[in-house]
Amino acid sequence: MTARGTTLMTLVSTLIAIAGVVLAPGASAASLVEVTGFGDNPGRMRMHVYVPDARPAEPAIVVAMHGCGGSGPGFHSSSEFSSLADRHGFVVIYPSAQQEAGFGKCFDTWSDAAKRRGGGSDPVSIVSMVTYVQQRYGGDPDRVFATGSSSGGMMTNEMLALYPDVFKAGAAFMGVPFHCFANAADFPPGSSRCTGGGGLNRTPQQWGDAVRQAYPGYTGPRPRVQLWHGTADTLVPYSLLQEEIEQWTNVFGLSQTPTSTDTPRPGWNRSRYSDKVEAYSIQGAGHSLPSAGMAAAALEFFGITGTGGPNPPQPGTCGVKAAVTAWNNGLTESITITNTGTTAIDGWSLAFTLPGGQTITSGWNATYSPSAGQVTARNAGHNATIAPNRSVDIGFQATHTGDTAPAAPFTLNGVTCSTG
Known part of the structure; x- marks a missing residue:
């Protein structure tokens, strides 16, 4: 060449x-x-x-x-x-x-x-x-x-x-x-x-x-x-x-x-x-x-997608709050998912992006894959349904290399959630 x-x-x-x-x-x-x-x-x-x-x-x-x-x-x-x-x-x-x-x-x-x-x-x-x-x-x-x-x-x-x-x-x-x-x-x-x-x-x-x-x-x-x-x-x-x-x-x-x-x-x-x-x-x-x-x-x-399925949430009908507790090279992040719509969400996956250097080592109330980068948390058996005006709490423990910011943005079944 x-x-x-x-x-x-x-x-x-x-x-x-x-x-x-x-x-x-x-x-x-x-x-x-x-x-x-x-x-x-x-x-x-x-x-x-x-x-x-x-x-x-x-x-x-x-x-x-x-x-x-x-x-x-x-x-x-x-x-x-x-x-x-x-x-x-x-x-x-x-x-x-x-x-x-x-x-x-x-x-x-x-x-x-x-x-x-x-x-x-x-x-x-x-x-x-x-x-x-x-x-x-x-x-x-x-x-x-x-x-x-x-x-x-x-x-x-x-x-x-x-x-x-x-x-x-x-x-x-x-x-x-x-x-x-x-x-x-x-x-x-x-x-x-x-x-x-x-x-x-x-x-x-x-x-x-x-x-x-x-x-x-x-x-x-x-x-x-x-x-x-x-x-x-x-x-x-x-x-x-x-x-x-x-x-x-x-x-x-x-x-x-x-x-x-x-x-x-x-x-x-x-x-x-x-x-x-x-x-x-x-x-x-x-x-x-x-x-x-x-x-x-x-x-x-x-769990590959959150769109096109029978019961996706509608735009503006989910909210997420995330809180991080960090130490040395580790952290935990607690996430609350709220259904702000008028119909139940039956089966969910929450997608988010971890800051660079963060790697999930364990989690609760959901399954997480992959452990770094663009992550999807999928519901457990006991919290698959989120009724209107109800919330579920999930979270994970991770290692970090200095950046302890929370994950963002959050999309629930393909729909962007409000945060705060």
Whole structure:
């Protein structure tokens, strides 16, 4: 390269850095890029990745999986995840299944290998894709999520069961419970014990045991689960939504009786089971999900965004007070979040920026990620709902290198809060 060319490249790089935009090699917000050689790939899968130009240093990762007969590029084109990635700065992995199952290529949720952690087949390939994105693009290991439609919804439940230490939450559209299919011969819906004849019926304990046996001895936190199904779905029977609910509520030790029900949008009937499981019955919908707005609701559930979901606060309806107590190289910051609106906030995430040199070491009444820079605090189970004119108190302990100012500014579910 000539000296003039080198100078020009240096100038461009400097301008990009000043603008605060991080660029990763090999992908742009305008294109879907295929990745080969991403790691262990026993499922012989193809991988495409969508990496927006503007994103944080440690972006969230969403694995978005197609239905039978589809492909990663096809799901990229037909769903809203990549356009939302441009707005909110997360990376999307689009795997392409390669296993023929009578309906074109489907994700393997039937083989013995696919039902055991580290057993092989498609689940291992998908984890390799996640690891690749973490290493290549700095993906945040504390914000990895799975979603998918039909076969991809089935694989979403699969990944949450097999790799609860990798995935923090999932949104399964038109899926089936983990370990629903006995083998490959049981997969076609017409002759399947799982999906044929109205769907398989087991007890919550049986479904929960299947998940627990997938990773014996695991005692860590389980990923939160969002489930979607159309009431007029006959290909993957609507009755299987109840079986999924029974499976995951049993895993969490919850009752099958919802803690709350509502209709966030016309035709969307939602049941919540604590803050761990939520299920959407879409009135009159067939085997056609996700439809408009559902990807945004999934991202809201994941905590990636606070906008586009069913219950975001309105502008001017939140207030935050922050107080710092500092000593030597440490500090605590107490934060009070107040709902100043007229409707309850049901599920929240509070985003803020820490001053340079501050690093969170522990916190209370919320989960915090990452530990420095642009941080998001997400509600705990006991304080997910903030009633009108009510407040919740959270806080954290941090180290500092001299700057003990409080965090700022604060946005609750994407809405800027007043401070003072």
